Amino acid sequence: MNNYNIEDILKEISQNFKNFTTEIENIESMESLYVLKTKYLGSKSFIINVLSNIKNLPNDLKPVVGKEANIVKKQIEQKINDKEKYFKSLQFEQELLKERIDLTLPGTKLNIGRKHIISQVIEEIEEIFIGMGFNIAEGPEVETEYYNFEALNTPEDHPARSLHDTFFISENILLRTQTSPVQIRYMEKNKPPIYIISPGKVYRRDYDISHIPMFTQIEGLVVDYGINFRNLKWILEKFVHEIFGKERKVRFRPHYFPFTEPSAEVDVSCNICNGKGCRTCGGSGWLEILGAGMVDPNLYKYVGYNADEISGFAFGMGIERICMLKFGINDIRLFYENDLRFINQF
Numbered sequence: 001m002n003n004y005n006i007e008d009i010l011k012e013i014s015q016n017f018k019n020f021t022t023e024i025e026n027i028e029s030m031e032s033l034y035v036l037k038t039k040y041l042g043s044k045s046f047i048i049n050v051l052s053n054i055k056n057l058p059n060d061l062k063p064v065v066g067k068e069a070n071i072v073k074k075q076i077e078q079k080i081n082d083k084e085k086y087f088k089s090l091q092f093e094q095e096l097l098k099e100r101i102d103l104t105l106p107g108t109k110l111n112i113g114r115k116h117i118i119s120q121v122i123e124e125i126e127e128i129f130i131g132m133g134f135n136i137a138e139g140p141e142v143e144t145e146y147y148n149f150e151a152l153n154t155p156e157d158h159p160a161r162s163l164h165d166t167f168f169i170s171e172n173i174l175l176r177t178q179t180s181p182v183q184i185r186y187m188e189k190n191k192p193p194i195y196i197i198s199p200g201k202v203y204r205r206d207y208d209i210s211h212i213p214m215f216t217q218i219e220g221l222v223v224d225y226g227i228n229f230r231n232l233k234w235i236l237e238k239f240v241h242e243i244f245g246k247e248r249k250v251r252f253r254p255h256y257f258p259f260t261e262p263s264a265e266v267d268v269s270c271n272i273c274n275g276k277g278c279r280t281c282g283g284s285g286w287l288e289i290l291g292a293g294m295v296d297p298n299l300y301k302y303v304g305y306n307a308d309e310i311s312g313f314a315f316g317m318g319i320e321r322i323c324m325l326k327f328g329i330n331d332i333r334l335f336y337e338n339d340l341r342f343i344n345q346f
Contacts, residue, residue, distance in 0.1 A: 006061055009050070010068055016046045017072045024079055030087045037080050047073050117346040118216055118335055121323050122199050125218055128242045129197045132235065134220065137196040139182035141203075145172040147181035151302040152259045165205035167213075175203035180259065183221040183314065187303035192310050193224040199319075212332055216319040223295065223305070223312030229262070232292060232313040240268050240289070244326060249275060251286055260293025260314055268325070287325055290317035 020040045027033050039045060050069045054062050115123075126136060148166075149155070167175040182198035199218040207213055222231070237250045249269040257263040268289050270281035277283040292315035297307035320332045327346070329335075334342050 006064060009061075009065055013047070013050060013065075013068050013072055016040070017075065020076055021079070024083060027083060030084070030091075033080065033083055033087065040076050041073070041080070047076065114344075116335075116343065117323055117327070118319055120346065121319055121326070122216065122218065125239075125243065125319070125322070126197065126199065128239055129220065132195075132238065134195045134197050137182050137186045137198045138200060139176075139179070139185050139198065141176055141201055142169065143174060143176040143181050145174065147184055148174060148176050148178070151184045151299070152180050153296050153298050154258045167203050167205060177204050178202050178316065179217045179219045180314070180316065183219065184299075184302060186221070187223065187305065192305070192312075194221060194312070195224075196221050207333075212320075212336065214336075215332070217316055218319060219314065219316035221295070221312065221314045223310055225310055227311045227313060229294060229313070232294065232315070235313075236266055236290070236292060236315060240266075243322065244268055244271070252292075255291060255293075257291055257293055259296050259299055261296045263291065263293030266290045266292055266315075271325070272328075289321065289325060290315055292316070 020036075023036055023039075024033075027036055040047065042048065047069055050065065051073065054066050054069070057065060130136070145156075166177055169175065179198045179200045179202060182200070183196070186196055186198075187194065197218055197220045199216065201214055202217050203214050204211070205213060220235075222235070233252065240248060240250050248271065251267040251269075252264040253267065255263045255265040265288055267286035269275040270278060270285050270287050272278050272280045273285060275285035277285045281287050293313065295312040295314055300307045300310070320335055323329060323335070324332065
């Protein structure tokens with residue numbers, strides 16, 4: 001622009017625009033467009049250089065060159081903006097295609113949580129006994145030897161202690177082997193009449209198809225005036241018919257428990273053979289479900305009750321055992337293996 005030849009200047013501006021037009025037609029990406037924009041509109045570009053040097057032109061040329069340069073600059077800016085919008089619209093369409101929902105495809109299945117079979121049966125049993133006037137009592141899972149054994153008529157030298165494979169935490173602190181300690185704790189704080197059940201986890205060192213280190217028990221306790229074995233039988237027969245069905249028969253067999261006397265094992269007629277005898281019931285026609293008995297009067301001295309005035313009974317059952325008999329499950333370990341194929345059946 002040093003010779004100030006107006007025709008050459010305008011011709012050069014026009015040629016610059018033609019070059020730009022040719023190049024922008026071949027642009028295929030946003031990145032290439034930004035490079036082209038820098039080339040034709042950047043601080044070192046030809047058109048910006050023309051506009052920057054207009055001040056050096058004679059006064060009669062400034063309007064002509066300035067006007068033409070600005071027209072070309074605006075046209076370049078417009079074409080670049082149009083191309084930029086085009087690429088952005090393409091990008092938007094591609095993103096829409098990725099996010100498009102095909103309504104003909106099957107929907108995504110949502111896995112809905114549900115209560116575990118153990119929780120379901122616990123609630124069912126609680127409802128049965130609440131309907132008969134019982135309250136629910138709970139206690140600690142980490143217990144002392146006193147509440148777990150001694151206060152339940154099982155002193156240190158008692159042979160029954162060998163029946164429990166106990167998890168000890170320290171010398172006299174353990175994981176409870178039964179929920180019976182709840183009964184002692186409850187009687188210490190309450191006076192008769194007492195009608196409670198105590199559901200909860202218990203721990204013993206066993207593991208096979210019918211035993212696991214942690215399982216669930218529900219024990220019941222009734223202490224009142226004039227309670228006898230006939231009351232115990234009525235309560236348990238009522239429970240069995242509610243949980244298993246009214247067609248099932250109930251049998252009481254003499255047994256031994258250190259904290260009840262007399263004691264009994266309670267059986268229910270086999271639902272597989274209807275009491276005729278099969279492999280499931282070992283040919284006897286009966287299935288054992290729980291233990292029970294009249295509270296041994298010796299227990300009352302630990303809680304300050306007068307054994308001459310009151311009497312009571314207690315019973316206990318394993319929830320897993322009830323579930324196995326109710327639903328025909330043959331391995332107790334299935335309850336805690338978290339296999340959804342098993343859990344989702346209930």
